[in-house]
Amino acid sequence: MEGLIGHPTEGVSAVRRTDDGWCVVVDVLELPRIPDTTSLLASYEVQLDQDGELLEYCRIRRYRRGSADE
Template sequence: MSAVGREDDGWCVVVDVLELPRIPDTTSLLASYEVRLDQDGELMEYRRVRRYRRGSADE
């Protein structure tokens, strides 16, 4: 989890996941997903907002 924010109808969470492991690790592909949860913590929606190579700097 890289970000959490409260919204009117629940929560918005950004989760970073390993999508494609490679050797060496620095070439693995990761992705950030924005996840929206209702006030009870139930999943409402999710979407991939970014895909990047491990070790790459933010632009």
């Protein structure tokens, strides 16, 4: 993911099988700040085919580290 959008990956928060392959939600660090709890992260939904090749991706959420989901 880092090669695609230029931000370091923090982790994977979801993986789901689809009819065409896989849907993966990847969390990335978009804007590091000090203190770290104020850094901005984003979740990207990534669509992969049956062989793991990228079909598409899009940012679905941007949030501050440590903030709770609503």
